[in-house]
Amino acid sequence: MLESGQLVQGPLVERFEQAVAALLGRRHGVAVSSGTSALQLALKTLQVGPGDDVLCPALSWPSPAHAVRLAGAKVGFVDVDQGEWNSTAEALREARSGSSKAAIVIDQFGNPARAQEIGEALGSLPIIEDAACALGSRFATGPCGSFGLVSCLSFHPRKVLTTGEGGMCLTDDDDVADKLRTMRNHGQLGGEFVVAAGNARMTEIAAALGLAQLQRLDEILGRRRELAALYAKALDGVLDVQSTPEGAESNYQTFGVILPQGFARKTVCEKLDQKGVEAGVLSFAIHKLGSFAGSDASLPIAEHVAMRGLALPLYPQMRNAEVDEVVHALLGVLDE
Numbered sequence: 001m002l003e004s005g006q007l008v009q010g011p012l013v014e015r016f017e018q019a020v021a022a023l024l025g026r027r028h029g030v031a032v033s034s035g036t037s038a039l040q041l042a043l044k045t046l047q048v049g050p051g052d053d054v055l056c057p058a059l060s061w062p063s064p065a066h067a068v069r070l071a072g073a074k075v076g077f078v079d080v081d082q083g084e085w086n087s088t089a090e091a092l093r094e095a096r097s098g099s100s101k102a103a104i105v106i107d108q109f110g111n112p113a114r115a116q117e118i119g120e121a122l123g124s125l126p127i128i129e130d131a132a133c134a135l136g137s138r139f140a141t142g143p144c145g146s147f148g149l150v151s152c153l154s155f156h157p158r159k160v161l162t163t164g165e166g167g168m169c170l171t172d173d174d175d176v177a178d179k180l181r182t183m184r185n186h187g188q189l190g191g192e193f194v195v196a197a198g199n200a201r202m203t204e205i206a207a208a209l210g211l212a213q214l215q216r217l218d219e220i221l222g223r224r225r226e227l228a229a230l231y232a233k234a235l236d237g238v239l240d241v242q243s244t245p246e247g248a249e250s251n252y253q254t255f256g257v258i259l260p261q262g263f264a265r266k267t268v269c270e271k272l273d274q275k276g277v278e279a280g281v282l283s284f285a286i287h288k289l290g291s292f293a294g295s296d297a298s299l300p301i302a303e304h305v306a307m308r309g310l311a312l313p314l315y316p317q318m319r320n321a322e323v324d325e326v327v328h329a330l331l332g333v334l335d336e
């Protein structure tokens with residue numbers, strides 16, 4: 001790579017794009033600098049702008065909603081399902097209005113959304129699948145990252161495969177792919193600047209990291225699933241955890257539990273920390289964040305999960321005995 005003299009957007013990026021696209025059964029992969037820039041470019045491609053509204057689950061890291069805002073459009077927040085923590089087809093259909101230009105569908109924490117039902121419910125409305133957390137997860141009908149006009153991945157260090165920072169847009173549409181490639185590279189097409197756009201390119205170094213981990217992806221996913229199964233078994237009937245639609249498979253990018261009423265998450269985290277367990281906030285009710293101050297939306301399930309959700313440690317190098325230790329520490333704290 002160093003000998004090629006090409007450190008950005010070179011042959012390794014191209015190989016990485018082709019490998020991820022092949023894995024997800026997509027025609028095109030367009031590597032970018034983060035999952036957030038993937039979402040921003042996807043919205044730009046769909047020409048989302050002022051006067052438009054984009055449906056978006058209210059429970060998430062704020063990137064998708066911020067991307068909609070940055071495009072000048074309004075976020076149509078949609079509540080999530082009590083068990084799966086993703087927005088359902090029914091909720092998305094109900095939230096749709098005449099100004100809806102697109103819908104963002106999130107596979108939250110790697111848990112596959114009900115893609116087929118959502119696709120049927122939304123008909124011709126363009127869908128952006130935010131599969132930032134879901135590389136390696138599967139809908140009942142195919143891989144996460146294969147749904148919608150454009151799907152977006154993140155390779156941030158919290159994800160199952162990381163390039164440091166990084167992301168990718170995937171699509172089967174040749175025209176959309178061309179636009180994405182133009183817009184990630186200062187609006188250049190064939191040496192001409194045809195549109196005002198920024199720089200969202202991926203480096204060769206990042207792509208090399210991604211390619212190396214792709215070779216181990218099955219191993220990484222297998223271990224994550226084993227650990228999640230151990231947690232699920234130990235916590236069954238004790239605490240609520242995320243459920244996965246029948247026939248689908250999560251990559252368990254994040255394993256969360258809902259704390260019972262009466263327990264302050266901050267105190268639980270402090271007590272766990274004293275026992276050597278690092279646990280933290282699971283996610284956010286985006287409509288309640290300062291960046292959306294003034295939103296009067298009431299989306300009770302997103303608010304409940306955001307308020308009571310706790311992310312537990314889960315990483316491929318974790319030992320089975322460490323899962324037992326975390327569960328023991330957590331149940332101990334809840335028993336005090």
Ligand SMILES: Cc1ncc(COP(=O)(O)O)c(C=O)c1O
Nearest residue numbers: 034035036061063132154155156
């Ligand atoms: C659902 C979702 N979308 C988008 C992103 C943004 O990805 P990145 O951190 O690569 O910008 C994240 C990050 O955690 C996410 O969880």
